[in-house]
Amino acid sequence: MTEVRDHQVVVIGGGNGGISVAARLRRRGVDDIAVIEPRDRHVYQPLLSHVAGGVARLSETVRDQADVIPPGVTWIHDAVTAIDPESSTVQLGDGGRVRYGQLIVSPGIHHEWDAVPGAREARASGRVASHYDPAGAAALSPMLRDLRSGTVVFTQPDEPSSCPGAAQKPMYLACDYWRAHGVRDGIRVLFVTAKDSPSGMAHIDAELSRVIERYGIEVRYGSRVRAVDSTAGTLEIEGPHGSETVAFDVADIVPPQSAPPWLRNTGLAAHDDPGGFVEVDPRTLRHARYANVWSLGDAAGTRNAKSGGALRKQTYVVAENVAAAVRGEAPAQEYDGYTVCPYTVSRRSVVWAEFDEAGRPKPTIPFWRGMYRESRLSWVFDRHILPWVYWNLILTGRV
Template sequence: MTAHRVVVVGGGNAGLSVAGRLARYGVDDIVVIEPREHHRYQPIFSHVAGGTARASQAERRQADVIPRGVQWIQAAVTEIDPETDTVRLDSGDAITYEHLIVCPGIQNDFHSIPGLEEAIRTGSASSHYEFELVATASRRLRDLRSGTVVFTQPPGPASCAGAAQKPMYLACDYWRATGVLPDIRVVFVVPTPTMFGMPAIDEELERKVEEYGIEVRHEARLVEVDATSVLIGSVSGDRTERIAYDYLHVVPPQSAPDFLKGSPLAAADDPGGFVEVDPRTLRHRRYANVWSLGDAAATTNSKSGGALRKQTKVLALNLVATLKGREPDERYDGYSVCPFTVSRRTMVFAEFDDEYRPKPTVPFWPGLARERRSTWLIDRYVLPWVYWHLILQGRA
């Protein structure tokens, strides 16, 4: 049994940036527990699937991106006991903490759709939500010349839900450029009544949907898959439709990692199993020395890396205040982002709060919501650089 001042569960976007920030603020003895040898920048998965980036650009060695002043333990957490301030690891070791930050991300539940795992195994379906599947997804979209392709976005909590649409527009633009778009029927299954939920963004996305001839099934979800067809159901459950497909590009339903579900950290009434924090202070509602942020936290915002830019600062300042015996008085405002690559050159960039009200970085300027070349370049080239060099070090 070893003891540390701050233990961080998960060395993804949230874990490394909050650990880096705490180290910068002078906190010592910070440990990140992360099983993976390689760190992944997930936003670029959409570009890989859509053919505008290579898979190798999504990964770096974890050892190379751990922030200065932070220790990495390569292991997976199997259990958290907040009554005894203890985490247990798959190595058999146990670690105690003064403060715990829980951020192991979100889990892809491919198994929750009957037939989906088999369709993925045989290559008739794939996804850009799992690094191991992105290369197949990219190849299938590139090689399609005719037939029906179905894209899906799941209901319920999801990591950057709108990223479901990114490879779809990238692929349509590619098919249009290669002259095969008229021979491809594109169907998009989305749980919401509009493409996104903000009028300015919906207007732009609907224009692109019409331009590419995409058939949209609103307020719908994927119910079941077999080798040649998918069953689509309305979210309310009163209608179904069977569609024959040649390729299924799926974003799976998502929930908290299994070891969190049913643990004392999740709210008893949350079927997703996310960590029950105050969505403003990011402190656990029942355990004062437990904190959570990112995709694993039961916050009210749309889950995204953009949201983390604000969350890491709030959490780190609140934790430092607590260590100094003060009340945590920083508040996260629910800010989130969703960048839509609507072609292989242009982007529609949504910035909004937890009630889908516009929250532009540049106040009173709705310009980022318009289809633009500049935001595409930022998403594809500037943000990855900022991520690897500044965000993961807790500097942005």
Template sequence: MDDSGTTPARRVNVVVIGGGNGGLSVAGRLRRAGVTDIVVVEPQTDHYYKPLFSHVAGGTARASEAVRPQADVTPRGVEWVQDAVASVLPEENQVTLGHGGRLQYEHLIVAAGIRQDWDAVPGLAAAMLSPAGASNYLFDLAAKASPLLRDLRAGTVVFVQPPGPASCAGAAQKPMYQACAYWQRLGVLPGIRVVLLVPDPTIFGIPEIDAELERKVAEYGIEVHTAARVTEIDAEARSLIFTTGAGHAQTIAYDALLVEPPQSAPPFIAESGLAGTDSGGFVDVDVRTLRHARFSNVWALGDAAGTTNSKSGGALRPQTKVLARNLVAVLRGREPEARYDGYGVCPFTVTRSTAVFAEFDGQRRLTPTLWRTSYRESRRNWIIDRYVFPQVYWHLILQGRA
């Protein structure tokens, strides 16, 4: 105890808030670069490979493939503290934990992800608890979606993307295409009304990707409403109300509903003074170096960072490289020189055996890295997304090796 009667804060070289993809992989990179005394703060016991949720919901992967114990995937030489962050005191270089402990850091990395706001739309939470509601954005709901879509033979299915910041927003479409391919194979697709509600003017926002997806939309007969926002859901009546850019409200009765929830920054970021006036509640960072605009020993990456790129897991790999290199440079008395170019990627499974890779930079220009035509539908894309990426994730990325 100190003079105030409280337990002194524990001193740590690097504290990482969040033990997801970004938090563990950047911790692994730092450890491999020789940085010691790294603590990752993460409350969850299980770790999820979230890109596989879409395959689980679409019926092309088992739920067990997407989860492993957090202790098993934490990088060697990195300490995991199983707790939540209550607050950050950047002027004092301290993190307060949910159970009352405190960590005094030399450097802080915020990789806390994004918050899913299931209460943001009236009736949404109730709809997810009902037999007809599911989502590929939570592990349990993705597992629920698989039989819900598999067993449907007629009726109306609605897929919803939310407005505003969202993590890999296009992923809401992935189980839709897989389900349509399945129904098409069974010969029941003509009797199913498939509705997609997207918040933007086009289905994705990059002409080449829009063309690929619109071709599949036409093939499956999907009814697309752009500039659409769900305003209310009646779980008992199985209906929802949505508006479009013109302001007209429409009601749809559904037999199955798959929703990507509205999302926002974790509250502790703004409450701790780490957000900027224009960062939407996310960590105020230099979008190139990922260093905080005002606190030189605070860094952020992934969905929690106030960057201008599309939020997605595919953006994390280059971000972890840049952040790790820059933090190591600062620890060695140099200026950060590595730069993040805004790269992001969203693989779209458009059948049960083919996929489209949307790779793009901060200006949403195509930047293919695998091969020049990876944005075109192919079997090779699907194999990489379904089988190669998960193995790379579990064995290399989380250890900071890829």
């Protein structure tokens, strides 16, 4: 007989969003919470770009999943294969089912490697990697460090994608390293981005354009990598003026992204959303059709740019609203669309970009205009302070 478990609140995903919201709910007095997460290791994603760029160790980014599960929260160490919102049940990989009172969906995002012909195979070639996962970041670091001449390609995918600006960070870190070692002039650096400018925000574009000029980076705006041939060492780029084939020595390829495939078949996505993201009210983060379903983070169909900075505000809103729902009250908190992307532009400076879903500046300190200028202080905060805050305050539901 299939096992059926019951929990007042079920959280799908043990990443930043899932763990943080579960911890916040515990602090608000919700006792019966289960987190469903199949992975044994928890990753601090923002630091992977620093690993790829050679200014952080991989060991700094990972901890045992068991160590970050909040006290009093049940960890269901399995994968979700389906959700039936009509019967309020979740199907697990082992055949079991979990019945929920309130469901929070935060499983992260799926990398569509097969959407770029040859890209998946190219990752085994020794000269193609993606720093958006731990193994890829660790592999990319020596590729960039040991290069002394040739062509390097960095790519940034279409949105929606997870922290798209992070695609640029290893590029700037590598350029700074090569320049310090006197080899920058012998390396062609090509940046391929689907955007029409470095960030899409005028005040941030001004800062990043100076950085791009400083390093002599070639940019293909409004462009995408359409195919990779790792045997020939070439990739095909399609842009506003047609296609070009580029020979490369190293490539950091970030593929198109979507909601996890199993999530698309649950009925939780909007009918016209090809990415399969959970259809939510962008303010309350409650599902548009199922009142006991909520979503946040990369899998949520919100209007903001997806990032860990957005999650910090979203976890507060969801925790408050779910706690209210458990008490039989109406949700009162609203997410304001805030997100943040620290652009690491050298091995000692960061451009700190805070903005809303329309790309308008939304600084934490409104009167300090220098917040979005290239800054050493922002580097110290992003590289050294934020990781400590993440492990000790964010994941414990304190901030």
